[in-house]
Amino acid sequence: MTACRIALISHDKKKDDMVALAREFLDFLGRCQICATGTTGGRLQREVGLVVESMLSGPLGGDLQIGARLAVGGVDAVVFLRDPMTPQPHEPDINALVRACDVHDIPCATNLASARLLLKQLQSGG
Numbered sequence: 508m509t510a511c512r513i514a515l516i517s518h519d520k521k522k523d524d525m526v527a528l529a530r531e532f533l534d535f536l537g538r539c540q541i542c543a544t545g546t547t548g549g550r551l552q553r554e555v556g557l558v559v560e561s562m563l564s565g566p567l568g569g570d571l572q573i574g575a576r577l578a579v580g581g582v583d584a585v586v587f588l589r590d591p592m593t594p595q596p597h598e599p600d601i602n603a604l605v606r607a608c609d610v611h612d613i614p615c616a617t618n619l620a621s622a623r624l625l626l627k628q629l630q631s632g633g
């Protein structure tokens with residue numbers, strides 16, 4: 508049974524953190540339905556062994572695809588490890604996704620510490 512529908516997204520300098528986070532929560536995430544932006548999803552599949560529905564890469568519209576799914580009720584939680592130190596060419600798409608989370612009241616963790624809190628809560632059934 509699917510525990511939760513979770514979107515996993517990470518900027519390049521945060522991808523190692525995302526892989527480590529996914530390993531840490533592998534038992535739980537393995538029971539979830541996971542979607543991810545393209546490059547993040549590829550690494551999670553290859554390096555962690557998670558089954559992931561990979562969307563387009565973020566700069567090519569992946570954030571928007573996830574935002575669109577979320578807007579129609581298809582995502583329960585988002586872990587989006589953003590890189591606050593590097594300008595992103597698709598900043599408007601990133602803002603649109605985070606805004607969609609706020610509009611639809613979907614939990615969105617944008618750093619490792621909050622991601623751990625969110626995943627712990629979800630895995631305990633909350």
Ligand SMILES: O=C(CO)COP(=O)(O)O
Pocket residue numbers: 516517518519543544545546547548563564565566569570601
């Ligand atoms: O850019 C991203 C999110 O804004 C992430 O996209 P990738 O996972 O394809 O690198």
